[in-house]
Amino acid sequence: MPYKDMREFLDVLDKDGQLKSVDVPIKVAHGDNELQALMRLLCQNDGPAMLLNNLEGYNTPDIPIIFNPFGTRERTAMMIDCKSPLESKKKHAKVLGEVSTWIDPVIVDKGKAPCKEVIINEADVSLDKDLPHVWFGKEAASYITGAVGITKDPETGDRNVGCYRLTQLWNAVHPKGEDYSEEQQKKDLSVFAFWNPPMSHIGVHLAKATAMGKPLEVAFACQCDPAIHLAAATGVPFGQDEFQFAGGLRGEGVELVQCETVDLQVPATAEFIIEGVFIPNSETEIGNHSNPVGYYDAFQVFPRFKVTAITHRKNPLWYATMEMIPPFDHNYQALLPVETEVLSDLQRKIPEVQDVVVTPNMTYVVQLNVDGARKPHAEFGKYILHAVWGSAGRWGRTAKIVIVVGPDVDPYDMDSIEWAIATRVQPATDTIINESGQAFVLDPSATKGHHGFPVTGSQLGIDATMKVPERFDSYQEVSMPTAEEVESLAEKLKGVL
């Protein structure tokens, strides 16, 4: 059964003992806050999801904050009703690859849409009080990270849905000491619309609309059924509809409802909907911005839109998350589609590929189902390294570190990967330095191109398979009990440990 909304997902976490309701006061004010420390505390230890009920320095005290709901690989798999990370990747890749399994959204009447329980019209919109504001660390603006952005291609009318962050200008500090006007602070939001290479699809829509001299309408749906958030974080090919893909993942069409002020449809059970229209040539500087590779960007330049309506549920919930040195809450939500993109491409042509794991620091680990003499040919590991850099989609080509391991190495466990490198790799012969790779746009160690972000960079591939037949006829036996043996001993010692 698909989740109807975010609340049903939270109920499942709660029943599973993975959600804590917290009444301890937590500070979230600009310049005096504790959420970044809380994220660190929880994500370092695979901690639970939380509902924070008592926030200090908060403009909307009646709206609790959902914190760390997707903070483990297991909870990320649960977003699409799966029990393990590999099961979720297989399901995600299968549905993504078979468009015939996608399911059309269903339009519902406004009266049946919980997201319309409260309606705030354009004239009454005042973002200092209509949307929650939370600060995590030293960032200059308050972020909205739990939203999916919906736009239509101004040429074709095709819909795009993507996970893009927004910054609020209310009480924000301008990176160059200028002021955001009171009108901007209360009526406008800025969107991270150009961030991903080659360009996010909302950015393509906006560029087209600007070239055509047309306004671009936008709607952001906050806190939906998690399958919608995962679909929106996936690099679905341009022109295809992420809501249909989400329907395929859910096994049932997403319920959509018509917006109040723009010609767009949004998930009916979302907690909040923000409607608006991009302001032409409104590029706005914002910063500090805390990024997912763990540094503060001094500033970013993004377009603004004017909010034309806000609708929300009665007693709504808000979701707040932050990027910082990994791990952090939505790491795995963002990584699962990346893993799937590379895994499905490799598996289509190389049946020996079993799993692809991208670590929170974006090292790509490819696990094979064969090793040693069972590899199809000598130097097979190096062939896999090149296949990752040449894989279809947006991400494989930017893999800075790729490691290939055999089936006895756990690709989710850095100790296990390090053991394979320590005992199966001679750096001079079993690694590749690719000097002309595509850099990950946020890598601060790569030289910046003229747009201010890196384009090319070098890459490291490590073939950590056993070098049979390349160097040896056979390899030494591994000294390790089986997982079943460890489990059965744990059972026997239950009362002791």
Ligand SMILES: Cc1cc2nc3c(=O)[nH]c(=O)nc-3n(C[C@H](O)[C@H](O)[C@H](O)COP(=O)(O)O)c2cc1C
């Ligand atoms: C929580 C979260 C926040 C994200 N924020 C952004 C963002 O601000 N800008 C961006 O371009 N991509 C962001 N991403 C990644 C995109 O959602 C992802 O690349 C997606 O494929 C973009 O959709 P598109 O291909 O339709 O443009 C985020 C992902 C997650 C999970």
